Amino acid sequence: QVHIVESGGGLVDSGGSLRLSCAFSGIRLDYSAIGWFRQAPGKEREAVSCINVRYGMIRYTDAVKGRFPISRDNAENTVTLQMNNLKPEDTGVYYCAHQNLPGFSCAIVPGNYNNWGQGTQVTVSS
16 A cells, blocks of 8 residues: 655745655655645645656756755655745645656656645745
């Protein structure tokens, strides 16, 4: 059974940083793509970043490019999203998702992902 748990959310001032982690059980991380998505109140879920763990391919949405590096730790079976220079528009619930056997790359498309965590709240004050 796949189990995904996000952690690291919180309240931070504009310009600050947070480090989100996604911990997995029941999957082979090296045969997976992991995606990060976020949802602001009253808005649809949107893409943030993804990583194909086996091949190291990474994608970012333009809004976070250069600010939110994604990385994986195979030994810990986690994927981390380091969020720097946070802005109020980054506020939302952040979700981690898993795609099994994604091929060579990854796509930040919610429908590609089979398993989702419960989300962690990120609030950036202006």
